[in-house]
Amino acid sequence: MIISVIGVGYLGAVHAAAMAEIGHDVIGLDVDEQRVTALQAGHAPFHEPGFEEILRRGLASGRLRFTTDYADLAAAEVHFLGLGTPQRKDGFGADLSHLHAAMASLGEVLPARAGAPTLVVGKSTVPAGTARLLADRVERLPGVHLMWNPEFLREGFAVQDTLAPDRLVYGVSEPGTPTADEAVRRLDAVYAPLLDAEIPRLVMGYETAELVKVSANAFLATKISFINAIAEICETVGGDVTDVARAIGMDDRIGAKFLRAGVGFGGGCLPKDIRAFVASAEEHGVGEALGFLREVDAVNERRRVRAVELAREMLGDLRGRRITVLGAAFKPDSDDVRDSPALDVADRLLQAGADVRVTDPQALANAAMRVPGLAVEPDLETALAGAELTVLLTEWREYRDLDPRRAAELVAVPRLLDGRNVLDPQQWRRAGWEIRSLGRAA
Numbered sequence: 001m002i003i004s005v006i007g008v009g010y011l012g013a014v015h016a017a018a019m020a021e022i023g024h025d026v027i028g029l030d031v032d033e034q035r036v037t038a039l040q041a042g043h044a045p046f047h048e049p050g051f052e053e054i055l056r057r058g059l060a061s062g063r064l065r066f067t068t069d070y071a072d073l074a075a076a077e078v079h080f081l082g083l084g085t086p087q088r089k090d091g092f093g094a095d096l097s098h099l100h101a102a103m104a105s106l107g108e109v110l111p112a113r114a115g116a117p118t119l120v121v122g123k124s125t126v127p128a129g130t131a132r133l134l135a136d137r138v139e140r141l142p143g144v145h146l147m148w149n150p151e152f153l154r155e156g157f158a159v160q161d162t163l164a165p166d167r168l169v170y171g172v173s174e175p176g177t178p179t180a181d182e183a184v185r186r187l188d189a190v191y192a193p194l195l196d197a198e199i200p201r202l203v204m205g206y207e208t209a210e211l212v213k214v215s216a217n218a219f220l221a222t223k224i225s226f227i228n229a230i231a232e233i234c235e236t237v238g239g240d241v242t243d244v245a246r247a248i249g250m251d252d253r254i255g256a257k258f259l260r261a262g263v264g265f266g267g268g269c270l271p272k273d274i275r276a277f278v279a280s281a282e283e284h285g286v287g288e289a290l291g292f293l294r295e296v297d298a299v300n301e302r303r304r305v306r307a308v309e310l311a312r313e314m315l316g317d318l319r320g321r322r323i324t325v326l327g328a329a330f331k332p333d334s335d336d337v338r339d340s341p342a343l344d345v346a347d348r349l350l351q352a353g354a355d356v357r358v359t360d361p362q363a364l365a366n367a368a369m370r371v372p373g374l375a376v377e378p379d380l381e382t383a384l385a386g387a388e389l390t391v392l393l394t395e396w397r398e399y400r401d402l403d404p405r406r407a408a409e410l411v412a413v414p415r416l417l418d419g420r421n422v423l424d425p426q427q428w429r430r431a432g433w434e435i436r437s438l439g440r441a442a
């Protein structure tokens, strides 16, 4: 099938390459010329394991290309919308301006198919009600139908999550009607190889599909803040949050995943999605239903403050003290620093007057752009040299595998704050380190 993907940021670029990988003819569009040029040249504009491989394979096969010109999309039977919906600058709601602008431009090329069946499929994370609003506009054109098909990919696993997701969710205007059934059949044809692999596919109304996405992220954020709230208690009453998480996680009603206590969640999705969810509930007059998500956000924020306090407990006055921060990305296997707890804590240490040096295997260029004046050092050993305090904030494999004896030879003082609870405190203490962790009593 001929497919377009409008908006080739993280989600869209991976989706476009994945659709080419399963045999479609794909054209990715973005208004960012630099991004389009990079992708067309086979270069990933972000770090994502396995992405460049499928990108290059798609380009080489001739089934994948990129453009900035909407006119190039005229022949596509299916248009996926992969636009970003960032947090608004003037509040907590989602900024839908990219989505609306794209729909306006798409509206100009849709008539080119002269009434032939055309599917517009939203993938962006949006407040409930957005799909119906867009459908009212676009479905006035003969033959055009809109579906909402939220994306659940995780950074670092994006290719795998796109080609082998846990489930496919299809949002339609009215489930069970002939129009909806026809739209479902068309999207099934796009995803045929995934459906052949027996990936479950759920059909529901637009609003429900939109809510599935934000509810999933809200639940994940809540799980993380739940264990981080327990971490606060552990620090005070004298407990070990990693043991609590291990023990409660063995109850499969609770589950072990997303119970890793530390500096909390960040990235381009969880933080802004829970805020937009609350804002949207408030607009609908049901803000109290999601009041707990404000607390989820507040717990998350407090962990960052606590990490700085802990550094102060270990060092005393932070002014002029040499601190090495391990990690800038919001999580390992990513160069994304959007709302990164690691970078935020590094910045707070810097603001407190510390002499901070940050290292990260992938995210330093983005980190330096976000926090001007931050000293960055790509080489791990050089970064460790002379540190009076080492703070682990992103659990890259490189840091989890650090040899405490070798590291002790490099630093000025073997003193470590484990902000992700990934190092074995006993092993590090045996190697001569003073070590403190979030959520574990001293």
Ligand code: UGA
Pocket: 125, 151, 152, 153, 154, 155, 156, 217, 220, 224, 257, 258, 259, 260, 261, 262, 263, 264, 265, 266, 267, 268, 269, 270, 330, 331, 341
């Ligand atoms: C998240 C969701 O996991 C995806 O399912 C979703 O599709 C995506 O958002 C999205 O909406 O696009 P992602 O932002 O890539 O994916 O990252 P996660 O793996 O969810 O991690 C988010 C943050 O939570 C990271 O900062 C991570 O360090 C933190 N985290 C995660 C914890 O602090 N503890 C945990 O136990 C797990």
